[in-house]
Amino acid sequence: MRSTFGAFTTAQLGLRASQYGLDVTGQNISNINTKGYTRQVVDQISLNLQNSGRYATVANVGYGVLVTGISQVRDPYLDIRFRNEVAKVGEADVKLGGLKEIESVLDEIATDGIQTQLSDLNTMLQKLAGQVSSQEYENMVKSSADSLTKYLNQCAKQLETIRSNQEYNLKQVEVPEINNILKNISELNKSIKDGQINGTPALELIDQRNVLIDNLAGYMKIDVTYVPTKISDSLTIDELKIDLVGANNTINLLNHLDHVSLDMPAGTTQLNILDAEGNPVKNSSGAVIGTDVFKELTSGSLKGSLEFLNSNGAFDTNKDSFRGIGYYQKMLDLMANTLASTFNDINNTGLPSGTLHDMFGTSDGSTTITAKNICVASGWANSEYGLTKSVNADGSTPASGAQENILKMIDALKSDQPFIKKGALPADDVTIFTGTFHSFVSNLNTTLGIDIKSSKTLLENHVSVANEISSAKNAISSVSLDEEGMNLLKYQKSFAAAARLMTTLDEALETIINKMGVVGR
Structure with a gap:
């Protein structure tokens, strides 16, 4: 006969399992x-x-249900997909944000920009061409040229401010936040391990860790693995390992309790990954791979920030690289330099050797004119000399009213000019653009518009995919009131059924003890 108390144990375990179910549902x-x-x-x-005997005649019936633990409902494959897509979202979002800031500076539609200043200079030159002897009109040309240079100065300073803000955010916000995430994950790993050794699943701590891992995935593409580690003969726990998936190397960021730190040396936008001793990380062969890891980043907001700061498009060796803020700064410098050299050459036409009557110079004394330092040349600004109106080919004094040089200046604004990136040697010079100054500015704005649109489209696509994956994750891992309501009914009924089984067994036991063997008495 089956053990009576074994049957009671079956009922008691059913009650306990149902109670656990109600507790977890709550x-x-x-x-x-x-x-x-x-x-x-x-x-x-x-x-x-x-454990039935060898010659037992009763059926081998189980002894009920055993609760082995509480676990989470997650899909590791969806976690991987989501984190990979979040990295792409982070990269595209940073790039789009930076390009929109540049747009606010170079916007030729919302503000009277470079095009307007060039048109005004052209108008003043045409007025001077009609009355070349008028000092008033020459002063108007000088004032217009000064406005143009100051506008270029302003644009250059605003772009420099954008760069500074991006660098500050990268160095003072993103990098410290990543280091903090790695530190917190390491501390959670210790708490989770201690809890699991002591018999608790530490599921809430695991949730906190997963949130941090998802946040880290927004900064860079990572690979998360769980390494089974034997603690004792009866206990094995999973230790966490996080790697940066690089273009050429896989760099370990965290190995359970040990983690690296990110660093950016002062005055640079170089990103280094340092080990616990503060040295650049090495690979298994001993080669340093933790220095200037920009080239290793494949996606993530870190890559977006570094690419925005370091990539210069056509000015890089790889002309197809991303057009970051450096590209637009260099294009503005190229325009300022070409404008200054073109007009200086025209105004110096026919002057004796060694005599320069430059229209444009630099405000900082350097020899290279950029958008940041371009200004009206001090000699012209102080009226030490004026515009060279005309020059006779034989060197004689031109007739009164001659204005060939002024007409050349007007024509220079309307004619195609080569915008050349100077190399170390003349053979290394590269023509970036050929066209008028107006078309140069139009092309610059068109390029910026295309970059913004492509970045926006890319971001929307990645966000859409990430949302789909997130919805799939939520369908599996998040709490559904409908489902939990059904679980309440299920566990309530199973609890009542187990209690009924306990009552039934009690009645059977009552029959065996008090009623068996009383027939015929």
Whole structure:
């Protein structure tokens, strides 16, 4: 005969399993609005001791249900996909934000920009061409040229401010935040391990860790693995490992409790990855791979920030590289330099050797004219000399009213000019653009518009994919009130059924003890 108390144990285990189910369901419902919370479920198995005697004639019936633990409902494949897509979202978002800031500076539609200043200079030159002897009209040309240079100065300073802000955000916000995330994950790993050794699943701590890992994935493409580690003969736990998936190398960021730190040396936008001793990380062969890891980044907001700061498009060796802020700064410098050299050459036509009547110079005393330092040359500004109106080919004094040089200046604004990036040697010179000054500015704005549109489209696509993956994750891992309501009914009924089984067994036991053997008495 089956053990009476074994049957009671079956009922008691059923009650306990149902109670666990109700407790877990209540925990899920309570945390429906908790960020990062993962739905929990009861893990249970059928208990069958399988210890019947060799010649037992009774069927080998189990002894009920055994709760083995509480686990989370997650899909590791969706986690990987989501984190990869979040890295792409982070990269595209940073680039788009930076390009929109540049647009606010170079916007030729919303403000009276470079095009307007060039048109005004052209108008003043035409007025001077009609009355070349008028000092008033020459002063108007000088004033217009000064306005143009100051506008270029302003644009250059605003672009420099954007660069400075981006560098500050990268060095003072993003890099410290990444280091803080790695530190917090390491501390959580220790707490999770201690809890699991002591018999608790530490699921809430695992949720906190997963939120941090998802945040880290926005900065760079990472690979997360769980390494089974044997603690004792009866206990094995998973230790966490996080690697940066680089273009050429895989760089370990965290190995359970040990983690690296990111660093950017002062005055640079170079990103280094340092080990616990503060040295650049090396690979298994001993080669340093933790210095200037920009080339290793494949996606993420870190890559977006560094690419925005360091990539210069056509001015780089790889002409197809991303057009970051450096490209637009160099294009503005190229325009300022070409404008100054073109007009200086015209105004110096026919002057004795060694005599220069430059229209444009530099405000900082340097020999290279840029958008930041271009200004009206001091000699012209102080009226030490004026515009060279005309020059006779034989060197004689031109007739009164001659204005060939002024007409050349007007024509220079309307004619195509080669905008050349100077190399170390003349053979290294590269023509970036050929066209008028107006078309140069139009092309610059068109290029910026195309970059913004492509970045926006890319961002929208990545966000759409990330949202789809997130929805799929939520369908599996998040709490559903409908589902939890069904679980409440299920566990309530199973609890009532187990209690009924307990009552039934009690009645059977009552019959055996008090009623058996009383027939005929």
